[in-house]
Amino acid sequence: EVQLVQSGAEVKKPGESLKISCKGSGYTFSSSWIAWVRQMPGKGLEWMGIIYPGDSDTRYSPSFQGQVTISADKSISTAYLQWSSLKASDTAMYYCARGGNSPDYWGQGTLVTVSS
Amino acid sequence: EVVMTQSPLSLPVTLGQPASISCRSSQSLVYSDGNTYLNWFQQRPGQSPRRLIYKVSNRYPGVPDRFSGSGSGTDFTLKISRVEAEDVGVYYCMQGTHWPRTFGQGTKVEIK
Numbered sequence: 001e002v003q004l005v006q007s008g009a010e011v012k013k014p015g016e017s018l019k020i021s022c023k024g025s026g027y028t029f030s031s032s033w034i035a036w037v038r039q040m041p042g043k044g045l046e047w048m049g050i051i052y053p054g055d056s057d058t059r060y061s062p063s064f065q066g067q068v069t070i071s072a073d074k075s076i077s078t079a080y081l082q083w084s085s086l087k088a089s090d091t092a093m094y095y096c097a098r099g100g101n102s103p104d105y106w107g108q109g110t111l112v113t114v115s116s
Numbered sequence: 117e118v119v120m121t122q123s124p125l126s127l128p129v130t131l132g133q134p135a136s137i138s139c140r141s142s143q144s145l146v147y148s149d150g151n152t153y154l155n156w157f158q159q160r161p162g163q164s165p166r167r168l169i170y171k172v173s174n175r176y177p178g179v180p181d182r183f184s185g186s187g188s189g190t191d192f193t194l195k196i197s198r199v200e201a202e203d204v205g206v207y208y209c210m211q212g213t214h215w216p217r218t219f220g221q222g223t224k225v226e227i228k
């Protein structure tokens with residue numbers, strides 16, 4: 001069974017760094033793209049970027065380029081989304097999803113709250 | 117970036133009645149491999165998005181056959197033949213043809 005399991009909720013202060021994770025199982029992790037999607041409170045889905053764990057090919061939406069870093073460690077079937085300096089406006093639910101053209105399996109989401 | 121425009125944004129429906137959601141893209145979604153990567157997702161309250169339809173009209177396993185997708189080029193539609201209570205939620209279209217991938221704004225389906 002394909003599963004994407006994300007790390008737990010985080011509460012951070014503005015300016016702090018953060019790295020959240022998405023662990024895949026039940027399929028060949030290195031052979032499928034993993035995308036990250038943001039959902040701000042009460043809002044819609046926003047596609048942030050994507051990585052192909054097999055060769056670390058990474059693409060970003062212009063809205064998120066330079067704001068976050070997407071990475072992956074195929075040896076432990078895990079993808080990451082990280083911030084070097086969080087802002088209050090980064091408060092959101094973050095989802096990972098498998099697939100480049102047609103995301104099929106989604107993680108349960110990681111709630112990130114940034115507040116002083 | 118390709119803009120995906122859904123309508124309506126809110127859709128009150130009577131149980132057992134049909135519902136239809138439109139999704140239009142600012143560019144053709146036909147990819148160089150001949151496929152059209154237009155997807156539909158359902159997000160029930162408090163849940164992760166759930167896959168419904170891929171490549172315009174293909175239902176994923178486990179998706180009820182009351183859901184159907186159609187369209188081509190830049191104009192797509194998701195139809196629910198008879199709305200049930202469990203269909204309440206927000207529906208998103210998403211294009212998987214062009215970088216960056218983009219979602220529509222979402223259509224909230226509620227029961228009248």
